[in-house]
Each structure stands twice: as structure tokens, then as C-alpha cells.
Amino acid sequence: MSGVAFDDILQQAEQLNTGLDGGAELPRVQRNIQQLLDAGQRLRSKTSTAQDNAQPQINAALLLSSKGQDVPKISDRLKTLTSASETFEPLDTVGDTDIEGFLRNERENAILAVVEEQKQRTFLDVEKRHWQTRLSEWDTEKQQLLNKLIGADGSLNFSREVSEHMSTSVYKTSGNVSVNPRSTMDQWELNYARQVHIYNDRILDGGIHLNLADLCRAAAEKMKDVNVTALWKMVKCVTDVQASIGSSLISRRTSKPMLHNLVNQALTYLEKAYLDYMQTCVYARPHIAQLGGAPGTINLVKSFLRVQPANTVQGYEDGDVDGAPLWAVIFYCMRSGDLDAAVEVVKHNEHIIPEFSMWMQEYVREGKKLSSSSENKMKIQYKRSVRTSPDPYKTAVYCIVGRCDINDVHGEVAQKAEDYLWLKLSQVVVDESSAHPDVLTLSRFQKLLVEDYGESHFNAMSNPLLYFQILFLTCQFEKAIEFLSRFENLRSHATHVALALHSHELLLTADSLHAKMITTEAADESPLTVVERLNLSRLVMLYTRKFEITDPREALNYFHFLRNIQTDGQSLFIHCTSELVRETGEFEMLLGRLNADGSRKPGAVDKYCAGDTKLLIAKVASDTEAKGLNEDAVYLYDLCGKHDQTLALLNRLLCPVISSSDNSHPDRARLKSMALTIAERYRNQSVETSRNVRSTFHLLLDLLVFFDLYHANRVEQALDVVNELQMLPSTMEQVQSKVSIFKTYSDEIRQSISDILLATMTLLTKRCKLQQNLNKSVTTKSGDSVCTNARRYARSLITFAGMLPYHLPGDATARLVQLEVQMT
Template sequence: MDTDGEDFADLLQQADQLAADAETGSDLPRVTRNLNQIYETSQRLVSKVAPISQDSTDVKASILLGTKGYDVPKISQKLEGLSAAKTFEPLEPVRDTDIQSFLRNERENALLAVIEQTKRNTFEEAEKRHWECMENEWEREKQKILNSLRGLGQDTLDFQPESESFVAEPVSMHGRSNLDNMEMAYARQVFVYNERIVEGSIRPNLVDMFHDVARQSDDKHVCELWEMVKSMTEVPLVATDSIKETRLDPRTQASFIVQAKQYLEQMYCKHIQKIIYGNLQQAQMGGIPGTFNSVRSFLNVHPQHLKGLEDGLVDGHPVWAMIYYCLRCGDVAAAQQVVSRAAHNLGDFQVFLNEYASDEDNRLSAGSEKKLSLQYRRSVKGGTDPFKKVCYCVIGGCDPDEDHPEVADSIDDYLWIKLSQIQLHPESTHQDPFTLHKLQKLLFEDFGESHFSGYQQPFLYFEVLILTAQFEAAIEFLSRIDRLMCHAVHVALAFYEQKLLLLPQNSQAQLLTKEPSDISPLRRLNFVRLITMYTRKFEATDAREALQYFYFLRDLHTSQGENLFKSCVSELVLETREFEMLLGKIDRDGTRHPGAIDKFHGDTQKIIEVVARDTESKGLFEDAVRLYDLANKHDKVLEILNKLISQVVSQPNAPQSSRDRLRALAISIAERYRTQGKEGSRANTKTFLLMLDLLTFFDFYHESNMEESLSTIKQLQLLPFTAEEVEHKVNTFRHYTDEVRRCLPDILLATMNILHAKFKQAKTSAPMSPFTGGRSTDGGKDTFLNYLRSEARALIMFAGMLPYRLPGDTNARLVQIEVLMN
């Protein structure tokens, strides 16, 4: 212990000596630092010297971790075994000697690259679709704005090119009609058509009537639209239980395909003739008129210089091009003429073409079809002649996935080729036959209107849909463009009258729907909604024309069983309030003048009843009275009038007031019913007559004619005026209707006020007696006053004994008046 004490004392002495030397042995000032400053200075000094070797660092780490029980070599091995391969970052290449790790990392890097590329493509496609949707939406809005501007008159700027004008003349703004010239022309044809139907004469062809309107408009696109509709409606219908079964029947679908092909072929023949006559010098027409020479002249104007054309020439033109254009014009005989001139180069194709031409449906036998398909796959498909490929595909219906872009340079050519390849017969040798449903799905669902730029080229997309028998989708698309709405409606009318339009079961469905039982491309058009959307534009100004369109709905019903024609007429009447023009009217002598509805329906009364019922349900009771009267529902007339009069009977009469109108209406009906011997039920008739008398009573009361008003109320025998009558009147009151009971508080107050007025008059004048005919008598004044008091007392007793809760203020006012008389 002593030794330790001496050592510590020596250290302390040395430290003091060093401090003394530091203070006196140097000219520098003394610096005082704490531990943190000393540590930072030491770290700065260390950084200036050479770096510590890895071995010394490992030694220090071993010393530090070893004190805690960690085995540093084993930890190092574990850390080296860890891999970052599970991250989503591209992996670093491993050492060349580790083949398995290298391949694993390469595979995962490839997957990550595919994921990243797919993500980038998805975002690009989404953005592209977004902008396409925005463009289409803006195009629709632009069309709506342009359509609105067209309706402002001739001073409005016309943003539409002349070639796409839909009306030959400027919009007529004369009168108050909201229909333009084209719509008015359509409406006239609808009127004529309905006239023929109502008269029972031979039904005219509605498509031809609308086609005449299109021709008069001198609009090329509209004319072509109706030519397509005419072609697709001229099909023999198969007798089935429903329109859906008719549309899906193979025979009907075959007729649709034939009609569509014929239309495309006729249009192509016109196109060729137009090219030829526009270039007569180059065409070098000659020889026997016909398709063969027309095709040759057409090729003189537009020679085919495609590379790889095979099998020689005919009259200086490629043989397969000649065959294709003859087939494209719908002339198989002309194609046979071409084949016969080059038969030595065409192999078995002449046999196939002859069999194709001899068949009524233009189809090959199963054996020939199999041979042609085999030959196509072996040699033709891999060839270089695009016309040869098309001819084989058209004749044999093979390779429907091929679009033939070198030949089919227009949508008409594309449709014609695809329609020619459709297989309608189950015995076809094709394992997966190309059907009309597949073509419809391809064009409507896979491609859609964005692919065909529908809003920029509406007639083109309409053609695609209508020629592939997608009538509902074509009409719905056309109806979304405001300037084409009228054409869409009348195309729908044409197909509906031909029994070719599929309708939804629910009349409240959207415009284009699909039933759960329908196959993929099949759609249904809400014909009722389309008609009401169209008529809403002009029903306020052209109610008669709207009625003509509603007549097409006469055979349709709602899910509740209501006739849609009647429902639409009811809504039209309520919206326009043209009661007399549409439904007719009744004169004072009971004569009924027919309205516009009379010529459409044999039982007009039921339609008027529907309108009256709807009017009543909407709370338009005065109109309902007139309509029920028009429908000869006399009891209903009296019932509603009783309710209306009871609400205003006690009010003072004023010109043009509700009471004044109801009073005039009730009196006119009462006079006519009495003259013609018409009446309702006993209760309603009795109440109605009582209400008329109460109107008279209150008229006298508000005119301060106390004598007449008191005399009137006593004649009605509604109230007791003696104590002996109270019980009897109370029992009688139970048999009155609610309308009469509702008026009782006002009747009691008015009668008490009359008695009080007579009481005050009697007190301030000479005595008058009811028993002496109003002559003055000595001592009769008190008797008369007591007589009025007894009448008032009887009314108070009557009010107290009624099994009817009177308003609280009524009882108080009655008692107050009775007190004033005492």
C-alpha cells in the first residue's frame, strides 16, 4: 500500500512540474481542451498518416468481437455466401467459374427486362387509348355543337363541306316547326305510310319511300345508305317463332351474305364504269359489251405492275388479276371466259371454278374443297401472285385470317373477300369454319369504331356494320351523331316493319343492350327509346307528327303489360297540353269533335282513359275531369269534381280564380248531364248536386245576402235549426261523403255568422217576426231574438254531438258567436 502511495505521489509531482514548465517555458498561450476536442484532433492527425492495413483492421475486429464471443472467420464465410439475386435490380455478373450462378442471374435479368418492357408498353398503350377516347369524345361534342348551330338559321356559319351536306336546301325556319327539311320529308312519308295502314290498303314498301327522300336530297352518302338498307331488307324471311331465330337461321344468314355481296359487286361495277368512261382513250373499249371487256378496259387504265405475277397473260393483262376483277364484279361466267383462255397454265383451277359456277349457292363439294385447300397450302400460299391467292381463297373459302392487303385496298374489297369466305354449312371440311358470327365479332368487338375512325367516317363504319347484318349496332352508332339521328330513326323504322329488328324485353333498357342468352356479337336495340328520343325534339311544336311515329309502337307493351302507344300518347298530351287537337273535345250540346288520335285507333276511348288516369296521377285534376268527361266516365268526373269543389266551396268568388273555373265547369257539366240523362253513382251524384247548392249558398253569404243564404241552407236540410232536429241530423250526417264532411266547419261558421248578423239587425231595428210574414208587431222583437238564439243553440248542440272532430278554433268561434247572441 505504501509503495502504491509513493508511486502516485511521484506521478502527481511530475504532472505539476510539466504544468509549471508549460506555463513558463514557452511564449505560446495555453490551450485548454475537453475530451471531445482531444478525440477530434487525434482523428484528424490519424487521417494524415498512412492508412491502416487490412490485416491490422482484421486484428482489431477480432479483438473487439472476440471479447463478445463471436467467431470472426465463420462470420466472414457466411457473409460471402449471401447473394443479392432476389432483388429487382439487374444482377451483377458473377465470377466466370460459377456457371450455375451465372445462368441463374442471366435468366432472372432476362425476366426483369421483359417485365420492364411490358410495363413500358402497357403505359404507352394506355396513353394512346386515352387520347383516342378523348378525340372521339371531342368529336361527338363538336358534332353536337355544329348541329346546334345549324338550327339557328341561315345566318349561322356553315362549317360542313358542301359534299357532306345532309339537306339539299337550307333549314326552313318558317312557322313554328322544329323539323328541318329532311326531317319533314321523312315525316311526310311516315304520314302516307300510316294512312295506308289505317285504311287497310296494300302496305307500301317503307324502304322505297325513304329511299325517294334520299334521292331528292341529292346527298350521295345518304343515297348509298338507303341502297344498302334496301339490299339488306330484300331477303326471304324464314318462318320461325321469333325474330331472333329468324336472324340466326342459316338460310337467313346466307341471304344476308348474298345481298351484301351483290351490293358490293354492283357498286364495284359502277366504279369500273366510272373509271372507264372517265378515261375512254386509255380504256380502248371494244368487242362485245360485258364484264370481260369492262375488266380489260379497266386494266388498260390501271395496269397491274405488281412483282411476282404468275401463269401468263390474257389480252395483255395478268390472268389472275383478270379472274379476280371478274369475280369482284360478280360475274363468274366472265371469270370462266378468262380461265378458258389460259387453261393450260392454271392446272385444276378450271375444274374448281366450273363446279363453283354450276352450284346454286356458289360452293364446292366437300371433296373439291379439300383438294383446293390442299393445293393452296402446298403451292399457292407460298407463291408470289397476290391475285392468285385471293382467287383460291374466294373459291375455296380457305385461309380466312389472311387480309390480302396487296389486293384489298379498300374496305369494300375487304368486306367482299371476307363475305366470300364465310362457311354456312356444317359439312364443310374446315376444322374451324369462318362464320358470319366470327366476322361480326371481328369487326364490331375486336376492331370497333375507333379502328374505322367512326366519328370521322360515320358512313363507312355504318356500311361495315349494316353489310355484316349488325343492324342494331349500326343504327345505334348512327343515332349518336346528331346530324344523322333522323336517318338512324328511319332506318330503324324500315327494319322494324320488315320484322328484322331485335328488341330488348325491357322497354326501359339502354339504347343498345345484350341479353344473357344472346351470342357474342348479337345486340338488341331499344326501339321505343330511339323513337321517344327523336320525337322529343319536335313534339312541342309538331305534336301530330310525333303521333305518327308513336303509331309504330302500337304492338309493343311494357313489362307491366301497358300498351306503349297509349303510354306515349299520354305523355305527349301531358307535355304539349294539346288536349283538343289530339284527343278531341265535347261541345255544350254533347257533340264530340274527333281529335288526331281518332284515325289511329278503333277504340279511342281507352286511349283517352289512359291519358286521363295518368293526368289524375300527376295531380292535374281539372284536366283529368275534362278527359274523363271525353272518355264518357261520368262517375269519375263527378268524383273528382266533388273533391275539387269541396276545397274551394267556402272561398269568396273572384274572376279567373280556381273557384270561378270550377264553378263554371261544374255548372256546364251539370246542365249537359241533365239534358242528356247522364249521371254517375247515386252517392257521387247526390254529393255533386249538394256541392252545387253549397256554391250558391256561399255566393249569397259572401255577397252579404243573408236572407237568401239562410233560406238556401235551410232548404238543403243539412243542419238542424231546432233542438228536436239535432239527433236526426246527427244520424243523417253519417251518410254524407267525406267531401261534404270536410265542408261542414265552414258551413257551420257561415250559418252562425248569418244568424248573428240577423240578430244584430233585429236588435237595432223594428221588431220583425217570421210568423207574421215580416210585418211589424208589438212585442215580437224579443220573440224573434229568442227564435234566433234557439237556432244558434241547435247548431251548437249539433256541433257537439257530431261523430266528427271539428277544428278547435271552429268550436271556439261557434261558442263565442252564441255567447254574443245571449
């Protein structure tokens, strides 16, 4: 064995081992190969991470140093601030003797306070902006949901449910929907629609206006529904009010005479209704009533008290009238609206109640009011003795005549909501100067019913018609209609009540189409009454949305009520009709159609437009074009005589399909047929149109013929057509003149120039190849000239394409050159 001996190697290894155990600084570590590899990888990753973290710090230091900032000092200051508190709390105070530390501490506390204040302000601002955005989005979403609430099939129903015990037909949709199986209108809606049609026809014919409330009442009587019939009796009674003079609707509705008349009409309705009730009770039990005697209210009241004795009377004060309590007879005479009968009873017993007899006669003579002195005397007497009387009818009569104790509900005599309403309305004073708490003004009574009592007190969800009646009779028409419209099965009644009031100019409507159903404006505030506005347009559109697709004629009748409401500078009738036409697509039925001689056959809208149907059709055409329904817009522009718009829009439609074939593009054949029909009719009728639009239209028609021949591979005929159009140069001498002419073409022609050039070049190539194939069999000089002319033609086309002041598609020029090369 050569080299170092084994003993020497062993000795060297022992020396190395001794050196490792010789007290070196590093401890001895025993690791295998895999552990060494893992340790190396960890050291390498730490090194790379440290380098990556150090690079942004280096960049920051360079940036701050370039601005004259000392990086180490800034770092120390930041460490001092962050080490003080990570929540920006004030730093701890230092000793009073350490002035330098105190000042430094105060400065840092001030900085922290500013940072904390700015942080809180930022958080509040972000939160405020967030909620403003969310609320705005929610309002938009609610508007969209409301507009889509009632679908065409009427299957969606998100309105509040009516309790199950309400079994009257008012709350049930009739099973017999319509004679027309396509209609989505129920029987109530059909009956109302017929009455609205009659009402509008009378207006459009220029006759005497009918009373819409009377017509709707007739519809309710036809349906034999007692509740709805009573509703329309109430509406009819209130709408018979004598209109007051004012400069605007809001001033008339809030005027003292108008409100006074409305309250009187409400009392009249309640009194007539109760008189009918008394007669029904008496005639139902004649053997107990024992009516007999002279006809009149007094005998009726006495008979009524026999049928329904005044059991609540604990004592008959001041005697009786033929066995009936005196004050009960007086009360029911007043309750039935016969004040003369009440005066007669009082006079007959004047010896018993002399003072009240005087006051009662004055009350009737002065139109249901007393003088201030008489009213004060009556209130004094009421407080002294009448208030503690055991006879509830006596206290009720005193409170009505003398307007005493407006807080007493008189539950013993006013056992129903209608009785309570009549009693309180009898005490109401329509006066803006009465701020005394003992005076019941109309506005105070309205707020009492809505704000203090509200829907829950009157169980409005179970008996919505009752709550509607309470609101309606207290001159809160808009709120009453809005409440009733929440119920799907009652929305038809609410809508027609609104239309009846609107026709009598008694309904306050919102100015904006996009307003809420009920809005309150500061400018409308009145000390006499609560003033709110109803979004009538929204209510009508919500109501008609259910059936406008299947019954567009009926929808038009309702839109006619919106003719005087403006939105975006135009009549809301036009706006709604335009949308109706677009949604239904019934152009001929609604707008009419053109006859062969160019005259227009009237449509359903003609009777509403008073000769301005073409303006309406033009509006529909404009809206249809804006929605992208261009073919329908062409038909509508043509229908209303807007010939320039017809051809201009038709040119835009023809441009994208002109170079295609009828088989490759499904719209091309239809558009070509439409264009040819219009062109022939305009020519036969000598229709005047703009020269530029007309020339573009006819040029596009010629190009349609050219491309038809091109796709049919009829080379010579296609080249003859394009040569007759004189759009393209056939020689180099014509290039400049054709370029100049090209500048006068419209955009529709310019957009098609690349297809025209490629088609013409393809035809020339085919002609040349056909001629070359022919020359192989028969050599003629004419064949050479054909190819030469084709090459000359092709060269002029390439030159023309390069000189055009129009950007051709990227591959168009390359394809032209390739086709030219194929001719060689």
C-alpha cells in the first residue's frame, strides 16, 4: 500500500477529535446529513426574508433623506409614541421638576389627541356616508319592488291579509274573472271599467259631465254589495259639496268655507245613514214599534226607542215624551239630522227646560252655532249641574249644542264608531284662531284619530272600510285612499274613489311621478287642517299594471285621468300610453295603421288625443327607438308622417346587413322587404323627404341588389350594377374625382365601402380567371384586353382605397392586394 500509512491517518483523526473536545467556544453538535440540510434551508430562508424586509426600509430612508429628514430621529420619535400606548391614550404625567420631560410629554399628548380626534371623525364620516348610500339604494329598490308588486297575472300578493272572519264579497275576488278568457280583470274591475268608459266618452263627446261617484255607486249596487254601496253613498254625499273660490286647488281645499262645507256634508251622511238604520229597525218589528200616528221624525224616534229602549238611562230627567225619555228623543232627532223636530220637542217642553229651549232655537237659527255669551252660559250650566246628570243623553246634547267637554267620549250613547264620529264632528270648530284647549278644532280632531288612536285602536286591519270611513269623513281623503290601497282586493275601490275626488277637484296630488304614495310638503301646511298629497299617477299605474297587457283599451281610459299631470315637460297620459304601446306591442289596435293610399286608419288612442294623435305616435316612436326597438320605431315614424326619421333609421338598420346574404343573416330579408315597400309607397305618393337621406336610402337599395347578385355569383350583372352606381373608379384617371365624391357620402355608405371594394375586386378576379380559362381553349385578343382592363380596374381600386379619408379594416387592404395578385 502506497501513500500515507493507516496509523498516521488514525493519529491525525484522534488529534482532530481532541481539538473538538478541547474547550472550544462552540458546543459540540451531532447531526446527520438530513438535519444539516434542513438547517441550511432555514438559514437561507431567514436571510432572504431579512433582505426583502430591508429593501422597503432602504427605499423609505432614501426618500426621506432626499427631503432633508433624519431617519434615525424620526424612528426614535415614532417608537416613543407607539411605545406609550397603541390605543392613543394620553401619556402618563411626569414629575413636576422635570420641565423638559413635562413639555415633551404635553407635546406628545397633544399629537395623540389630534390623531384620536381625527380617527373618530373619520369613522363617523365613513359610517354616515355608508348609511346614506344604503338608504338611497333601499329607496330605489323599494320603488322597483312597488312597481313590480302587481304582475300581469295577478299572482303576486304582498298586501296585508284581511282577517278570515271578513266574509263579505268586498274582500273576495269573484270567481268569474271575465267574459274574455285573456283578461286578468276580476268582476269588480270590469264593472268599474265600464263606468269609467261611459264617463270618459261623455267628456270626449263634449256633453255634460257625469258624476263618477254616481256611476261607481251604480256598479256597486249591481254587484249587490252593501258595504261598498255605503262607501259610494258616502263619497257621493261628500263630493256634492259646494266648491269655494280660490286661486289654486290647495287654497280651496284649505279654505275655511270649504272645510266647513265638508264637515257639514260628513255630518249629513252620518245622519242620513242613521235615519235609514232607524227606519230599518222600526219596520223590521212593527208590532213592537207601534209607529202609527202622523208621519215624521218624532214618531219614528219614539218607535225606535220602543224597539231599542234607552236602557242606559238611569233616570228620566225633566220628564218624558209619550213614555220616551225627553233627552233621548231630542238626541235621536238630532242624530237623524232633523233639527226642526228637535226644536219642536224642546218647545213643547219649554216650561221644563226654558233656558235650553232658548239656546236650542238659537243653535238652529244661526246654523249650528251659538253666540259667545250663550255658549259660555251653557258651559257654566253644564259644569254646575249637567255634567253630573245621570241621563247620558242630556250630557251628550249639551256637549253638542254648547260644545262642552270635548274630551268626553259619551260611551253610553255613542256605542259605535259612527256615533262617536258624528258626535265629535258636531263639536268641531273650523277656526285657526281657536287655540284654547277646550275647543275641538278640525286639525286637532284629525291628529287625535291618527296619532293618538291610530289603526290599532280601530282594528283597521280587520275592518279596513271602517277606518277608511273615519279618515274620509274627517277630510283626510288622501290618507284614507292610501290606507285602502294597501289591500289588494280593495285597491280597485281606492283607485276609483281617488278618481272621483280628482274629477271634482277635491284631491291633492303629488307633483312628482316618483314621489311616495303619501307626501307632506312644508309649503302646504295649514292651521285649519292636516294637508297631505296623494301620488295619484302612481296609484293609477299600480292599479292598471295588473291588466294593461291583456286589456290595453281599459288601461287607456284610466290614463286619460292623468292628462293634466305633467312629468318631464309632457303629459303623463302620453308617457303612460307610450309605455303601454311598447309593453303590449299592439301598434295597430292602439295607434292605427297605414292604408294602401297612405292614409292612417284610426286606433284606440285617437279619441283621447283631440287631433294630436301624430304627436303621441311620434313620442312613442322616439321612446321605442331609445329602447333599441328600431324596427318598431321605423313603423311608428312612418305611421306619424315623420318620413325623414323613417328613412334615416332605416338606413342605420340596412347598413350592418347590406353586404350579407339573405340566408346568412336572418334580418336582412325582412329589412329589405320593409325598405322596398316604403320606397315604392313614397314614390307612388310623391312623399317629400330630405335630399341627403333619400339619396343614401336609394343608394343602399341599389347596393342590396349588387350584393344579391354578388352572392348569386352573377359576375357580369353585379359588375354592371356597381359600374352604374359610379361609386368606384375603373381607371387611374377617375381615382381623385371618386375620392372627392366619397367625402360627400353619409356614414352608412362609408361603413360599407370596404365590403364594396372587396366584393368588386373578387368579381374582377373571377372575371379574369374565367377569361383565362377561356383563353386556354381559344386564343383571342379580346380575352387579353378583358384581363388587362380588369387589372387596370383592380389597380385603380387599390389606389382609391389608399387615398380614402376613411380608416378601412386592418386586413381589407391586404386582401385587396392578394386578389390583385391572383389576376396575374
